[in-house]
Amino acid sequence: MAESAEVAQPAGPPAAGADPDLHSALEQLAGAGRLLVALDFDGVLAPIVEHAADARPLPEAAAAVLELAGLPGTTTAFISGRALASLRLVAAPDERTLLIGSHGGEVFTGPDSPPLTLDAAQARALAEATAAVERVVAAHPGTILEAKPAGVVLHTRTAADEVAAAATAQARALLQEIDGVHLSDGKRVLETSVISADKGRGVELLRAFTGADAVLFAGDDVTDENAFAVLRGQDVGIKVGPGDTGARYRVDSPQAFAAVLAELARLRAAAVRR
Numbered sequence: 012m013a014e015s016a017e018v019a020q021p022a023g024p025p026a027a028g029a030d031p032d033l034h035s036a037l038e039q040l041a042g043a044g045r046l047l048v049a050l051d052f053d054g055v056l057a058p059i060v061e062h063a064a065d066a067r068p069l070p071e072a073a074a075a076v077l078e079l080a081g082l083p084g085t086t087t088a089f090i091s092g093r094a095l096a097s098l099r100l101v102a103a104p105d106e107r108t109l110l111i112g113s114h115g116g117e118v119f120t121g122p123d124s125p126p127l128t129l130d131a132a133q134a135r136a137l138a139e140a141t142a143a144v145e146r147v148v149a150a151h152p153g154t155i156l157e158a159k160p161a162g163v164v165l166h167t168r169t170a171a172d173e174v175a176a177a178a179t180a181q182a183r184a185l186l187q188e189i190d191g192v193h194l195s196d197g198k199r200v201l202e203t204s205v206i207s208a209d210k211g212r213g214v215e216l217l218r219a220f221t222g223a224d225a226v227l228f229a230g231d232d233v234t235d236e237n238a239f240a241v242l243r244g245q246d247v248g249i250k251v252g253p254g255d256t257g258a259r260y261r262v263d264s265p266q267a268f269a270a271v272l273a274e275l276a277r278l279r280a281a282a283v284r285r
Contacts, residue, residue, distance in 0.1 A: 033260045033271065036247050040225050041278035043245065047223035048079050048275070049088040049214055049238070052102055054231030055251045056089075058265050059198070061169055063093070063157070066101045072269035078276040080107040083283045086221045090213045092202065092234055094159040095119060109217060114195070114234055115208030116161040120220055127160050133205040136191035137161065140203045143185040151178035162204035175199060197232045211237035227275065229268060230258075 040046065050056055056068040056076070068076075080087040088109040091098045095112035104110060110119040117127050129137065141156075141163045148156045153170030156163060165182045167175030179201050186192055186203050195202045195209075214228055228238045231251040239248040239257040248258035251268045262268050 030260070033247075033249070033262075034274070036245075036260065037271070037275050037278055039245055040227060040247050041275060041282040043223075043225035044084060045222050045224045046085045046279065047088065047217055047221050047226045048076070048085065048272075049090050049217055049226060049228045050076070050272075051210075051228075051230040051232070051235055051251075052089050052091045052093065052098060054198075055229050055265060055268060057101070059231075063097070063166070064101065068102060069265055069269045072265065072272055075269065075272035075276045076108065077105055079272075079279060080105050082276075082279055085279060085283070086217075086223065088217050090115070090210050090217075090228070090230075090238065092164075092197065092200075092232075109220075111210075111213040111217070113159050113161055113208065114202065114204065115210055115213040115216075116159075116204060116206050118213075118216065120217075127206075129161060129205065132191055133161070136189055136205045137163070139189045140186055140192050140205070143189065144182055144203070147178050147182045147185070150181075151175075154178045159204075161206045161208075162202060164203065165201040166199065167201075168199040195234055197234050202234070209237040210235055211241040214238045214241050229272075 053059060053066055056072045057066040060066050076087050079085050089098060089102055089104060090111040092114045093112055095110055095117045098110060098112050118124055144156050144163045144165050147165060148154045151170060151174050153174055155166040157166055167178055182201050186194055191205055193204045193207060218226055226242060226246045228242060229249040229251055230238060236257055242248045250256040250258035250261045251265060262271055
């Protein structure tokens, strides 16, 4: 994984939070024939909160996404670890915004998008994984189970550190004994899925679906590294917050990223209206 870049310092209006190199990259990106703006939600458009249901996008970020969605040759998308139902609830996406949930396991590209279905072996593995996480949550106060159509998540954000560590260790041990499950770690979460999917595959699916010439992807968690890894050419990857990353650019908070997104919307509007 690439060395972490320095946290971007405010550059002043109109792109507060963006370093000069990022501003130049945004200018080039804005001139793409077809542009895909694909964004994680939690920690990127919305600040991280203790209870996932309370998350909401920052107003400036939501306004920038809405503006981008209305521009010619521009597609917006959310790529989230949340299940689609949860993502729709908290993000309230514009009908033009494409959605990928469950780290790539659920895809919505329009009314004809097929629903996610599991075969018998996957359904059995999901039932076993859910029972295992239920057992862990019952024994560790402050931990939470989140059910998804193709997986189950152990959340430890509201547990004491020592409880969180013990719960994660027990859950990992139990889940590794179940055939057909895939585990991944996030920020105070242990994700279990019975399908093989990740955000990198989600970006590639959306790139092909939209015919995008260039992509902007922004994420904050380790699960977003799969998406950063598939970026190429004039694509722009932005890590929001601290941590090692393969993204070329970084900003320090969702608030700083909202300013970057607003700047991209301004640049893109100018480019497509020339």
